[in-house]
Amino acid sequence: MEWKPDRTDKKPIYKQIVEYIEQGISSGEFSPDSSLPSERTLAKELDVNRSTVVAAYEELQSIGLVERKKGSGTRISTDIWGISHKRIPNWGRYVEDGSFLPNLPLVQRIRTETQKNHLINLASGELAPDLFPTDQFHTILSKHPFNGHLGYGHPQGNEVLRETISNHVKEYKNIDISPESILITSGAQQALHLIVQCLLKPGDAVAIEDPSYCFSLPIFQSAGLRTFLLPVDEHGVNPDDIISLHKKHRIRMLFLNPDHQNPTGTKLHINRRKRILELSSEFGIPIIEDDPYSLTSFNGEIGPNLKSMDYNGNVLYISSLSKIAASGLRIGWIIGPQKVIERLADAKQQVDFGHSVFPQWVANEFLGSVHFNEHILMLRKRLKERRDEMISALNEFLGSQVEFFVPEGGIHMWCKLNAPIDDYHLLEKSMEKGVAFVPGSVLASKKGYVRFTFGRGETHLIREGISRFADALKSIQSDQQI
Numbered sequence: 001m002e003w004k005p006d007r008t009d010k011k012p013i014y015k016q017i018v019e020y021i022e023q024g025i026s027s028g029e030f031s032p033d034s035s036l037p038s039e040r041t042l043a044k045e046l047d048v049n050r051s052t053v054v055a056a057y058e059e060l061q062s063i064g065l066v067e068r069k070k071g072s073g074t075r076i077s078t079d080i081w082g083i084s085h086k087r088i089p090n091w092g093r094y095v096e097d098g099s100f101l102p103n104l105p106l107v108q109r110i111r112t113e114t115q116k117n118h119l120i121n122l123a124s125g126e127l128a129p130d131l132f133p134t135d136q137f138h139t140i141l142s143k144h145p146f147n148g149h150l151g152y153g154h155p156q157g158n159e160v161l162r163e164t165i166s167n168h169v170k171e172y173k174n175i176d177i178s179p180e181s182i183l184i185t186s187g188a189q190q191a192l193h194l195i196v197q198c199l200l201k202p203g204d205a206v207a208i209e210d211p212s213y214c215f216s217l218p219i220f221q222s223a224g225l226r227t228f229l230l231p232v233d234e235h236g237v238n239p240d241d242i243i244s245l246h247k248k249h250r251i252r253m254l255f256l257n258p259d260h261q262n263p264t265g266t267k268l269h270i271n272r273r274k275r276i277l278e279l280s281s282e283f284g285i286p287i288i289e290d291d292p293y294s295l296t297s298f299n300g301e302i303g304p305n306l307k308s309m310d311y312n313g314n315v316l317y318i319s320s321l322s323k324i325a326a327s328g329l330r331i332g333w334i335i336g337p338q339k340v341i342e343r344l345a346d347a348k349q350q351v352d353f354g355h356s357v358f359p360q361w362v363a364n365e366f367l368g369s370v371h372f373n374e375h376i377l378m379l380r381k382r383l384k385e386r387r388d389e390m391i392s393a394l395n396e397f398l399g400s401q402v403e404f405f406v407p408e409g410g411i412h413m414w415c416k417l418n419a420p421i422d423d424y425h426l427l428e429k430s431m432e433k434g435v436a437f438v439p440g441s442v443l444a445s446k447k448g449y450v451r452f453t454f455g456r457g458e459t460h461l462i463r464e465g466i467s468r469f470a471d472a473l474k475s476i477q478s479d480q481q482i
Helices: 013-027 039-046 050-062 091-097 105-113 134-143 159-173 187-199 239-249 270-283 338-352 357-367 370-397 423-433 459-481
Strands: 066-069 073-076 182-185 205-210 226-233 251-256 287-290 315-320 332-335 402-404 412-417 449-453
Touching: 013 039, 013 050, 039 050, 050 066, 050 073, 105 423, 134 357, 134 370, 159 182, 159 332, 159 357, 182 187, 182 338, 187 251, 187 287, 187 315, 187 332, 187 338, 205 239, 226 239, 239 251, 239 270, 251 270, 270 287, 332 338, 357 370, 370 402, 370 412, 370 459, 423 449, 423 459, 449 459
Parallel strands: 205 226, 205 251, 251 287, 287 315
Antiparallel strands: 066 073, 182 332, 315 332, 402 412, 412 449
């Protein structure tokens, strides 16, 4: 072969070999049933390790381009053109080359494993089934028959639901906004995607909290954005850090979760809220306020949300029913300047032609009924009980091995392990013991943390889950001492 791999390319050499042979097959340079050089011969020709060639040939075999037989070497497959002599797409290559990045492998693993019934799930960021307003929904569905329109709706979402949300945020969060400035979304996740895709461009710099849920999301990298981190302490992010980042990188957008932040549970101090809004106006930086948890405040004190203090239209406010009612309902909303909402609504129309009719109807009936406030009061009480149960279990089974911030709302507990540990290894061992959590490295730049979700764990299983985690930690520490 005259071709040589490019050692300055960041792409692994075995991948370069795979692509070269694949292109040779497409161009006819390598015809079906022809032989490829032996692993040893090709390694010598390309001046690479034999293991590199083995990896390349194994990938080519896995996607059906070559056949390998012991004693006969490696040959181009005779079936690559299919029965009708049409080339079969290399789906593996398409999967790898797409611009929309997949979730981190660890995140995918956690989501797969938590579907298994034998695991105590302290990982998933949602409410436990017994905290859903199931009875209230049954009442709504039985007493209020649906008689709405079944065609495509308004691009921004059902008009009646948007009116109800407008009244809801005014009553509970002191946000005074018209229905025209609201867009219904498929939860907060879709809201973030629409904002990133429609309002930013590749190369833009954005600031996110560290730790934060956003840290785990590939949407920023998929969009070609540069992300910079704002450390979170017990009072939230420090406005001085925003100034420093903006001077260095010209921050274009700021993503914040001010109330009972995921994962730390902290609440952004009121003085910092005021200062951040001042900086937003001074520098012209939009703020994306993600507010899934403020209604869970255990003492009933809510806000003030950044949006309720926003007199200049600098804040895009995101919220949903996912963390306070039912994640499967997929009802969220964005509140912001009308021209921004119209732009985002246009993009949503391109994706799904508007939100599903029935979830919007159910959400409207629930939000506008007496059932909603009854549910929130129940939710606060039970979440506080579960938080207290987790604190008790952490103290009993882990004691001085962990430090943690006690949240006054939300569903998460952020714990610092006081001894160095490989959190991936700890997760594997914990799942062997029958409990799942989220390693801190998924959510933060600093090592040595874990996130437990007390909102997802049933009360009677929280203590058992922490006990199993403690057993896993003890097992790893024992192995390290051998």
